[in-house]
Amino acid sequence: xxxxxxxxxxxxxxxxxxxxxxxxxxxxxxxxxxxxxxxxxxxxxxxxxxxxxxxxxxxxxxxxxxxxxxxxxxxxxxxxxxxxxxxxxxxxxxxxxxxxxxxxxxxxxxxxxxxxxxxxxxxxxxxxxxxxxxxxxxxxxxxxxxxxxxxxxxxxxxxxxxxxxxxxxxxxxxxxxxxxxxxxxxxxxxxxxxxxxxxxxxxxxxxx
Numbered sequence: 478x479x480x481x482x483x484x485x486x487x488x489x490x491x492x493x494x495x496x497x498x499x500x501x502x503x504x505x506x507x508x509x510x511x512x513x514x515x516x517x518x519x520x521x522x523x524x525x526x527x528x529x530x531x532x533x534x535x536x537x538x539x540x541x542x543x544x545x546x547x548x549x550x551x552x553x554x555x556x557x558x559x560x561x562x563x564x565x566x567x568x569x570x571x572x573x574x575x576x577x578x579x580x581x582x583x584x585x586x587x588x589x590x591x592x593x594x595x596x597x598x599x600x601x602x603x604x605x606x607x608x609x610x611x612x613x614x615x616x617x618x619x620x621x622x623x624x625x626x627x628x629x630x631x632x633x634x635x636x637x638x639x640x641x642x643x644x645x646x647x648x649x650x651x652x653x654x655x656x657x658x659x660x661x662x663x664x665x666x667x668x669x670x671x672x673x674x675x676x677x678x679x680x681x682x683x684x685x
Contacts, residue, residue, distance in 0.1 A: 491665055492507050507538040508540070509540045526545045533604060534551060554606040586598060601648040604626055627649055
């Protein structure tokens, strides 16, 4: 399996590229910016992007969605953000982004499959209403792409429209912290972690 991280944009978003093997099709998670850097990884393994998954609808995660000519998957409650520059925060960066690509709607517990890869959608609202994490089921388990819900010793910002710190903390504890402690967490920003590390040492979650 191929799992490559590409750090993109001024907000240093972790874009993830998944594929079963070289010379195959690929999933791109959160291509927020710097298409060329993402394409370099695709070319390295001779991969063809099949679709994009957005963990949520903020501009730093969706900025390159239209540049690969493939469908874009996002949770139903965040789909409105893709076409609304104020809600996706692109106006905050003095731009006005509105997605033109074909949008595919996701719901909690949906399975997303490509070749030997299977991901399960986990709805983790709080950073945005439709924020999701993606739990890998095949070909490996105990891998979580947490989006902007859970970071290494941090959580997603909750001062944006539609956000709620109370809901985000509840979502993490009720959903993500039910996973095995040795589950590897690949977040939307910053270094990777594990569920056990965040249970025991995340200051936002230890005393709430």
